[in-house]
Amino acid sequence: MPTRSQGKRVLITTVPFGDYDDSPIELLKKNKVDYTINPLGRRPTENETIELIKDFGILLAGTSPVTRKVIDAAPYLRLIARAGIGLDNIDLLAAKEKGIQVTYTPHAPAPAVAEFVVGCMLALLRHIPQANQDLHKGVWKRQVGRRLADCTVGLMGVGSIGKLVVKYLQGFGTRVLGFDLRQSDISADERNFQWVDKEKLLRESDIISLHLPLTQATRYFITCKELGMMKPEALLVNTSRGGIICEEDLFEALQSCKIAGAALDVFEKEPYDGPLAQLDNCLLTSHMAAASVDCKRAMEMGAVQEVLNFLTGKPLRMTVPQEAYKEQERRNGHV
Known part of the structure; x- marks a missing residue:
């Protein structure tokens, strides 16, 4: 005692x-x-x-x-x-x-993470990290991007953080698809929100954001199979847990332009020092979404x-x- x-x-x-x-x-x-x-x-x-x-x-x-x-x-x-x-x-x-x-x-942590997610989406869509890197190197290049209003966003996991992302995206007029292992009580009324299955979300979304806990059911939830279902212009955002994505498969998909880009705030091993840091189309941050x-x-x-x-x-x-x-x-x- x-x-x-x-x-x-x-x-x-x-x-x-x-x-x-x-x-x-x-x-x-x-x-x-x-x-x-x-x-x-x-x-x-x-x-x-x-x-x-x-x-x-x-x-x-x-x-x-x-x-x-x-x-x-x-x-x-x-x-x-x-x-x-x-x-x-x-x-x-x-x-x-x-x-x-x-x-x-x-x-x-939900409000901070949800805002961070939307920030990542905007950064990827408008190529803000690339423009920043170019200008620091003395290169003046105007990047042409896409608007959130013209995108379909797929949320894998619609709990406390996912619901706030839905709320914030309403202001952009964004269509939102939701998938969860257990559907919550979120209303689809006047939200441009629709519950769909995993495959439909992967195939139709311009941006996919992960909001799942790391469990036996969600470990390596995104592998080469799922990445192969995504649009070539699609973007992937992960602020949940690193083990939900197979990082090797994501590296290959980004390097070969099977998807257009990704933003990762979490990794299987932290601090992260892996090959994704070599890619210009992968925005990396240090597990700071809630900070x-x-x-x-x-x-x-x-x-x-x-x-x-x-x-x-x-x-x-x-x-x-x-x-x-x-x-x-x-x-x-x-x-």
Whole structure:
């Protein structure tokens, strides 16, 4: 059993934390919480997390690996508060076996990610990255592009982020197709929105944007087969998880102009240093779609509030749904 002090100690592995808005740190200080921020200044590896976590009862985590090995190395751990939406980096089953509660902040990053997605679409359509590169090299070349109003956008995944993308695209008058493994309650009324199957979305969309969680069902959801169904002028945007796209297949498709371009904010291995960086028709960013000041603050404050709820014996607000545990069981072949 943890001692009183060890059970209440908080390790914050997500960095930067409180750098752009110190409200989360001030809230911890106000409540006299004993916390330590990851001293590495970057996302820790599994082994580094194992070394850091040994004497802590609460983990406020970002995207760093919280594996079974990490959990086994944390005898006092009783709460994992995820600042963000993705859960693929946390071994939920190992946490459950140890009686460790897990929370997350699924709605906090949505506005920032949705805006970022639309920004990527505009950048690709109007060739903004290429024009910037040309002018920095002293080349004056006017790029001719396409308008969002004239495009059909296909959304694979229409959850909290996908719904906001639909909302933002309404202002452009864009036709939107939606596909999801589980259709949500989004209304098609006056939205230029239509539910379709995966194949129809791939064949008819000018831009495809991915908003799926990384699960057994969605790993390598986009491979050479799906890329081959897309229009040669089509664009692909991914701000969800890197493992949803086969990066080798995407490289081949972009290099051979089977599709026109892509914008990727997430990768199978991060930081990314792979061959896609060699391609001018691939816009790459460093997993920053959710990193607006307000949404980062909302994620951090949401996670801190769950820490305070836990420490004061109040109900946790956003515990991970049972479906997420069931999905990991399916992935591990337990069911």
